[in-house]
Amino acid sequence: MGKYHHGDVRNVLLQKAETILTEEGPTGLSLRRLARMTGVSEAAPYRHFDGKDGILAAVAISAFERFAEQLETVAANVERHEERIMKLGAAYVGFAVENPQHFRLIFGRERPPLDQYPELREAADNAFDVLQRAVTSVDRKAEMTLSEAATAYNRALAAWSRAHGIAMLVIDGMIAPPADQELGDFVLGLLAEDLIAPNDA
Template identity: 40%
Template sequence: MNKERDTSAASSAVAKAAGGRGYHHGDLRNGLLEAARAILEEETLEALTLRAVARKAGVSHAAPYRHFPNHEALLVELSIEGFDELREAIAEAAKAQGSETDKIAGIGAAYMRFVAARPALARLMFGGQLPNRDQFPALGLKADSIGTEIGAALSDDALGLAVWAAVHGLAMLVLENVIDLGQRRSGLHVLPTRSEIILRSLFSTRRD
């Protein structure tokens, strides 16, 4: 009986040392990334520190360092996760039947839905908050996969690059509030529909 109590006490101590929620090894990493994304979208990039992530996740201040040696490593992982989600959204949109223009419009709408739902993450993925991108080859490969996915969906790499440039440029102009597609009054949720209209206008002269 004493041995069982000792084992139980030791397990509790380990859970407390890990931060109080008793995360399993893999769960801790996912929990930290989830907390980081929440801070990024609900607050600001400046508020996204490893200490803030630990506090949000309910773990000790030392816990994040088990998976992310520094702040930049955390931002890189968030970006990689974002690129994977965006690529999957594009691949799903590309499954829809229709003409080439329909497919371009659908891909553009999927891209804009991602940006509208995760504006701060989109800025992080493509912006200047990661000045040392060349030190993280995986990040570059993930970014390249977006253009590759669009090109494959349209069976034309050059067209894929043109579509990516168009929809991404539009997204960034909106996020920086340079142009108004209705988001100033109605919010970012209007972007998918508005972007479809613009992309159809841009690419409808191609023969479907």
């Protein structure tokens, strides 16, 4: 005789969903299990979310928001352009390492289709905007020629790719920092590796 309308089911579901996602990833997240954990009937979640994708979308949205916030903070607090790119990359990888499941959720194939969740699309766009602005904005406010702009854009993409690749390989356990090195230093080292001119033959 579960009491009807305890009024907070949606939030509780979201909360538990966060927990499960963090611990086991989207595959382990099942609506039935969620319902059981919440002490509510197995169909109840459907009153609050548009099926499994719906709940994943909700979680993904908040993940995108945290992600964007963290990047924004870093970007806002570093003056030099190069340093900003580096720190941003480190923050990018840092988020991935601290929240691997969320990172996978927002980038991977399990992410609900953006077309079907406008708020999700918005959250995603916003996060990428933060990234892009932070990377492309240069210190001096000189006007750029078209080709300079193109170069800046490509450099942004290249930087993003670099961070993304490191993040992915690290959370998938393909590469790891050597025993005597902190993760942060390791990442910064890798990011720097490409910035240093390899002007050998």
